[in-house]
Amino acid sequence: MKNLANFLFEVGMLKRTPRSGFQFLGSGAQSVAEHSFRTAMIGYTLAQLSEGVDCGRVVMLCLFHDVPEARIGDLNYVNKKYVQADEQKAIDDLAATLPFGEQYKQTLGEFVDKETPEACLAHDADQLEMILALKEYKDLGNRYADEWYPFAVRRLQTDVARELAEAIWTTDSSRWWFDDNSDWWVHGKNAKGVDDSGQKC
Incomplete structure (x- = not known):
């Protein structure tokens, strides 16, 4: 149990x-945990749109894909020109402490090898999460996001991911909650003067 407690602290x-x-993009900030959560949601979405894949496996690959970064940090494309991280040692060292260590190693190995449909979708989810972040910062005025987007799209491996990327890039990131011009945004009430609680004011 102590090893499991240590694992959860590590996560x-x-x-x-x-x-x-994001330091090279010039704006924005995100933790690896935040990235992994939305990547898992994207992976679930892609799996639901794909036939013959194990949805739970895709989500698991997404959740675990960056766990080694608790030990090695997140290396961006500039860093990787000069720094070589021993990710496999980080994976092996953690796995040695876990009762499900072999499954953990197999999961990370599957993600790295990109040989299963589930792994391909997980990789695409990883890139789509970055594309979503780029679109959010583009909508806030970051002009470099347009330069980064084509490279992220070229990393996508599946048609469904490429289709979703196009939809993301042509959708205003605030429209999901700010898609009407009603008086709600002035008074917090609908046209009849009633708020969410049903009370008139």
Whole structure:
């Protein structure tokens, strides 16, 4: 149980591990944990749109894909020109402490090898999460996001991911909640003067 407690503390480190690419984009900040959560949601979505794949496996690959970064940090494309991280040692060292260590190693191995449909979808979810972040910062005025987007799209491996990427890039990131011009945004009430609680004011 102590090893499992240590594992969960280690996973918690991802909340405090920054995604390092944003320093080169010039705006934005995100932890590895935040990235992994939305990646898992994207992976679930892609799996639901794909036939013959194990949805749970895709989600698991997404959740675990960046766990080694608790030990090695997040290396962006500039860092990787000069720094070689021993990710496999980080995976092996953690696995040696876990009762499900072999499954953990197999999961990370599957993700790295990109040979299963589930792994391909997980990789695409990883890139789509970055594309979503780029679109959010583009909508806030970051002009470099347009330069980064084509490279992220070229990393996508499936048609469904490419289709979703196009939809993301042509959708205003605030429209999901701010898609009407009603008086709600003035008074917090509908046209009849009633708020969410049903009370008139």
